[in-house]
Amino acid sequence: MNKEKNTKINIARLIAPVISSRDVMGTLTTEINAADTQMVSLDFKDVDFISRSAAHELLSMKEDLIRERNKKEIYFVNLNSPVRDMFRVTAANRAAPKSKKPEFKAEEVDLTTLLREVRI
Amino acid sequence: MKEVIVPKTKGDALVNQLGSLYETLKSLKLGEKVKFNLSGLDWTCPLLVLPLSAYINDTGSSFETSNTRVGSYLSAISFPGGIRTVTSFRRKVQSNKTYVPISVPKRDNNIERERLETLFMQMLNEILKAGKGTASAIYQPVGELVTNIFEHSKRDEGYIFGQFYPKKNYLDICIVDRGRGLSKAYKEEKGLSFSDQRAIAEAMRGNSTKPNKERGYGLRTSKRIVCEAMGGGFILITGTSALVSVGKKEQTVQLPNFYWQGVAIAYRIPRPTGPIDIYPYLE
Numbered sequence: 001m002n003k004e005k006n007t008k009i010n011i012a013r014l015i016a017p018v019i020s021s022r023d024v025m026g027t028l029t030t031e032i033n034a035a036d037t038q039m040v041s042l043d044f045k046d047v048d049f050i051s052r053s054a055a056h057e058l059l060s061m062k063e064d065l066i067r068e069r070n071k072k073e074i075y076f077v078n079l080n081s082p083v084r085d086m087f088r089v090t091a092a093n094r095a096a097p098k099s100k101k102p103e104f105k106a107e108e109v110d111l112t113t114l115l116r117e118v119r120i
Numbered sequence: 121m122k123e124v125i126v127p128k129t130k131g132d133a134l135v136n137q138l139g140s141l142y143e144t145l146k147s148l149k150l151g152e153k154v155k156f157n158l159s160g161l162d163w164t165c166p167l168l169v170l171p172l173s174a175y176i177n178d179t180g181s182s183f184e185t186s187n188t189r190v191g192s193y194l195s196a197i198s199f200p201g202g203i204r205t206v207t208s209f210r211r212k213v214q215s216n217k218t219y220v221p222i223s224v225p226k227r228d229n230n231i232e233r234e235r236l237e238t239l240f241m242q243m244l245n246e247i248l249k250a251g252k253g254t255a256s257a258i259y260q261p262v263g264e265l266v267t268n269i270f271e272h273s274k275r276d277e278g279y280i281f282g283q284f285y286p287k288k289n290y291l292d293i294c295i296v297d298r299g300r301g302l303s304k305a306y307k308e309e310k311g312l313s314f315s316d317q318r319a320i321a322e323a324m325r326g327n328s329t330k331p332n333k334e335r336g337y338g339l340r341t342s343k344r345i346v347c348e349a350m351g352g353g354f355i356l357i358t359g360t361s362a363l364v365s366v367g368k369k370e371q372t373v374q375l376p377n378f379y380w381q382g383v384a385i386a387y388r389i390p391r392p393t394g395p396i397d398i399y400p401y402l403e
Contacts, residue, residue: 016234018241020263023230023270048242049256051263052402053338082256089399098403102340104324106363106370108317111142114373120134120353120366120388 007035008077012046019050022057029061038073045078055090121182122154126172129165132288134353134388135364137167141357144168146378151179158185164193166294167355167386170281173200173222174382178298198222202279206235213243220244220282225266227276237266240280247284248291253396257350257389260398261342265295265385268338272329273299273382289391290352297382301358305329316359317372324363324370326403337403343387344401352389358382 009031015024032040044050050058065072076087109117129140148154156172158164175181177200185191194200202222203209212221220243225233241262245255262280269278279296302319306312309329314322324343328336339356346352347365354365357380364371 015231016238018238018259018263019234020237020259021230021234021267021270024234027231048238049259049263051260051267052341053264053267053335056335085399086256086402089402093403102324102326102403104321104340104370106321106324106372109371109373111139111373111375114364114371115130115135115139118133118135118364118366118371120355120364 002037003039005037006039006041006075007037008041008043009035010043010045012044017046017048019047019054021051022053025054025057025061028058029065032065032072032074035072038071039075040072041075041077043078044076044080044083047080047083050083050086052086052090055086056094059087059091059094122152124148124154124156126156126158126161126168128160128162129168132165132285134167134292134355134386137165137292137386138355138357138362138364140165140168141171141384142375142378144172145175145380146375150379150381153179154181156181156183158183158190158194159187161185161187161190164190166281166283166292167384169194169197169199170222170279170294170296170386171357171380171384173202173281174279174296174298174384176200177202178381196221197281197283203236206232206239209236209239213239218247218284218286220247222279222281224277224279225269227270230270233270237263237280240282244282244284244291244293247282248391250392251395253398254392256398257345257392257396260402261345261387262293262295264338264342268383269295269297269299272305273297273301275299275382290388291391292386292388294384294386296384299382301380301382303359316361317374320356320358320361320363320372341402345398346387346389349396349398349401350389350392352387354387355385357384 062074127143198221202224204224282293284291326336343354346354356363
């Protein structure tokens with residue numbers, strides 16, 4: 001494995017300009033593992049957005065690849081502002097999750113009341 | 121084959137769409153094959169046409185309409201079959217439209233699915249023509265809710281549809297599956313027996329059917345972005361129950377003699393007049 005060179009993977013071309021799903025990260029892992037370099041740059045040029053789920057999966061995948069025996073160095077490059085913000089928020093929530101489960105208290109109503117009174 | 125007359129929607133509120141869907145599907149047996157008669161409609165709405173698309177495709181049911189205006193609209197939005205590939209989407213879609221046609225992302229080719237979803241969401245964003253942060257506020261809920269279909273429903277396809285109303289200045293989005301629904305997902309994945317109403321509450325509290333504790337917030341954060349960040353309204357239907365949310369107010373309702381197999385979600389967002397920040401709502 002070449003330890004000096006860097007493989008660049010264009011995420012928008014490989015997957016799509018909006019990354020929503022966790023399961024597409026399998027395609028990315030395959031591509032990263034196929035690279036014969038230790039350093040791999042994930043190029044987010046032309047990626048408009050990544051969802052919280054997809055960002056979470058990608059961060060988990062990055063940690064797994066770092067832990068593996070032939071560990072890879074993964075870099076994220078050319079991130080636009082929404083993509084950068086999503087990685088930051090997701091990483092922060094992973095590092096320090098909220099300790100309390102969120103509350104949910106719904107009022108029970110019958111259909112007739114709902115149709116008569118609610119206007120959305 | 122039994123004919124079901126689809127009643128007129130009594131008003132343009134999202135809950136009126138729920139009322140129409142309820143009146144159309146109530147008393148049908150599970151998976152019953154019927155013919156929907158849409159001739160009495162003078163307009164349609166996402167929470168009516170998208171579940172009907174999914175129902176027709178799933179059960180082999182059919183439809184008819186003698187109203188040419190409604191008929192040509194249904195044809196334009198690709199009712200009931202929907203668009204299933206990126207190539208078909210690009211061919212069908214023209215600029216300056218107020219709708220994004222019914223699209224049917226499928227499980228089997230996840231990259232094609234991701235690209236079809238991308239086109240769908242980018243077109244919604246273009247139609248809305250709003251400012252900073254709007255794209256993220258469109259992409260995050262649609263992306264998470266469609267992802268939920270393939271992670272939880274056990275079905276291989278989902279249905280999505282968007283309609284913007286320029287005079288009223290709001291966008292309606294609907295996302296539907298014909299899968300196992302929330303209650304059955306808790307039963308099969310965690311051995312928990314919940315009513316549909318309780319299953320909705322657990323899903324909204326972020327109790328995931330997956331073992332990873334960091335998961336389970338997609339539905340809750342999507343609802344918060346719609347209702348709190350964008351000032352919209354949100355409806356979720358599963359089995360015999362529905363959740364109706366507006367602002368921070370939550371209401372659940374039992375739907376007697378009605379059963380939606382799977383999950384149907386509809387939400388309405390007003391066109392934003394200022395910047396939107398979704399990040400405080402992510403957990």
